[in-house]
Amino acid sequence: MTYAITQTCCNDATCVAVCPVNCIHPTPDEPDFGRTEMLYIDPKSCIDCGACADACPVDAIFPADSLAVGQEPYAALNAAYYEQRGPRSAPEDGPTFHAWGAPSFARSLPSDFGPIRVAVVGTGPAGMYAAEDLLLHTTAEVTLVDRLPVAGGLVRYGVAPDHPATKRIGDAFARFHTHPRVRMYLGVDVGTDVTAEELAAHHDAVVYAVGAATDRRLGIPGEDRTASVSATAFVAWYNAHPEVAPDAIDLSGAERVVVVGTGNVALDVARILVSDPGTLAATDIADHALAALRASAVREVVLLARRGPEDVSCTAPELLALGRLPGVRVVVDDHDPRVWAAVEAAAAHEKAALLGGAVRERVDWSERPGTERRIVFRFHSAPEEILDGAVRVTGEGESAEIPAGLVLRAVGYRGLPVAGLPFDEATGTVPHENGRVEGRPGTYVVGWIKRGPSGGIGANRTCAAETVGTLLADAVDGVLPVPAGGARAFDRLARGRARTVVDARGLAAIERAERARGEESGRPRVKLGTLPDLVAAARGRRRLLR
Numbered sequence: 001m002t003y004a005i006t007q008t009c010c011n012d013a014t015c016v017a018v019c020p021v022n023c024i025h026p027t028p029d030e031p032d033f034g035r036t037e038m039l040y041i042d043p044k045s046c047i048d049c050g051a052c053a054d055a056c057p058v059d060a061i062f063p064a065d066s067l068a069v070g071q072e073p074y075a076a077l078n079a080a081y082y083e084q085r086g087p088r089s090a091p092e093d094g095p096t097f098h099a100w101g102a103p104s105f106a107r108s109l110p111s112d113f114g115p116i117r118v119a120v121v122g123t124g125p126a127g128m129y130a131a132e133d134l135l136l137h138t139t140a141e142v143t144l145v146d147r148l149p150v151a152g153g154l155v156r157y158g159v160a161p162d163h164p165a166t167k168r169i170g171d172a173f174a175r176f177h178t179h180p181r182v183r184m185y186l187g188v189d190v191g192t193d194v195t196a197e198e199l200a201a202h203h204d205a206v207v208y209a210v211g212a213a214t215d216r217r218l219g220i221p222g223e224d225r226t227a228s229v230s231a232t233a234f235v236a237w238y239n240a241h242p243e244v245a246p247d248a249i250d251l252s253g254a255e256r257v258v259v260v261g262t263g264n265v266a267l268d269v270a271r272i273l274v275s276d277p278g279t280l281a282a283t284d285i286a287d288h289a290l291a292a293l294r295a296s297a298v299r300e301v302v303l304l305a306r307r308g309p310e311d312v313s314c315t316a317p318e319l320l321a322l323g324r325l326p327g328v329r330v331v332v333d334d335h336d337p338r339v340w341a342a343v344e345a346a347a348a349h350e351k352a353a354l355l356g357g358a359v360r361e362r363v364d365w366s367e368r369p370g371t372e373r374r375i376v377f378r379f380h381s382a383p384e385e386i387l388d389g390a391v392r393v394t395g396e397g398e399s400a401e402i403p404a405g406l407v408l409r410a411v412g413y414r415g416l417p418v419a420g421l422p423f424d425e426a427t428g429t430v431p432h433e434n435g436r437v438e439g440r441p442g443t444y445v446v447g448w449i450k451r452g453p454s455g456g457i458g459a460n461r462t463c464a465a466e467t468v469g470t471l472l473a474d475a476v477d478g479v480l481p482v483p484a485g486g487a488r489a490f491d492r493l494a495r496g497r498a499r500t501v502v503d504a505r506g507l508a509a510i511e512r513a514e515r516a517r518g519e520e521s522g523r524p525r526v527k528l529g530t531l532p533d534l535v536a537a538a539r540g541r542r543r544l545l546r
């Protein structure tokens, strides 16, 4: 018997560290790491010890012979990774990994080195991996800063509510919220409440983990129409982000929604739009989104792809999951002979092959969506213009006008400039060298603002290790600027400037309040969706809570 890694793999490689026979790959010191969609267990080497399943932070690992319904393909998916790369014992045959990676040890400070104080701006995965690294391997004191009065970043506001296992990574990060060397300043905006210079002046180093806060534009006419919304805003809406109004999305008149893009975010929004609201009611989806989805007129979601199925940009696990959505038919618009040819030509382990189970249909866009709920892939089609109630698409040799009540743009995230730091407009990132910001001694970046908006949650672990390694090397080399103020001075500054500062106790109070609301309605939690409600809960006040 062997174990297999399944859909929710977060790629953070916690399992790699505990495997006694090194049969989980790619490991962080192998060239493929960060480039594969998930990690894979070699069925020929696994000795069935179960250590990886115990360690996995998102419960993605199970015995291959008892996978849940719908998860069965993962046994073959794990094995295929090794079959494609040849035998491990014969590296000269061309495998891209090796049996035993060179040992790598986290960088630490010399034992006689005094504690340094590091501010981490952003409490999403990148910031928390950086904080974890500092707390576990040094005596550093960490100041966690977030502009929102609640921690979590994209774990709280980006992961789809129907992926509760993925959200469990947040529990691993939460262990550090109450660490004795951590101080939390939630609700403090760097650039508004305190300047980047002030933050730097009170710490030995500052690590920015602010992510990619906006979406990429399509650059076509009609993009700013009311019915054209970024998928980032839609995701924030159904995740109860306090900066997106509950009525920001109107689904009451949209029978068809066009989603531009085929990445994981595009699939997330498509899934949520056609899922049975009764199923979503068991998740932590925003109350207002659940109500809107219950009253929704949406029966069809069209995913527009500029290229063909061989270039679909979502991961295989997400594509696989789409085919298992209860009551939802997956259709491939057969408007272009290249589409089905690519599906049929794909090897079994390739993503395009996963569309082979979809219905092949020449869609007549002049007809209204039928009564069944469905997701339609339309390949080789780029949006040309967003019209009033339709999207004009163009492809090689064929244009079409697809009637749609709502258009969601899901073509990627983009970083925003960080006050006081250099910024590369072309990539939407902060220029850096191994995490050290160019021309700013003592200032570092990690996550999407460092490397651009790609890679899942786990990719941030190695990204953070590089940044923290650079920071500690700079500390040892004595090149960190000497801070003018200490922890107390920063506390006075932050509390004097920000309207409300939520600390670890306040965060725990929010957690309790949301879980209590969830218990009342049989849900894991009901998120507080406004800044006043979050702040009231943090202060232990219940009067604002419904």
Ligand code: F3S
Pocket (backbone or CB within 6 Å): 003, 018, 019, 020, 021, 023, 024, 041, 045, 046, 047, 048, 049, 050, 051, 052, 053
């Ligand atoms: Fe196999 Fe996981 Fe143990 S891969 S060897 S069951 S750590």
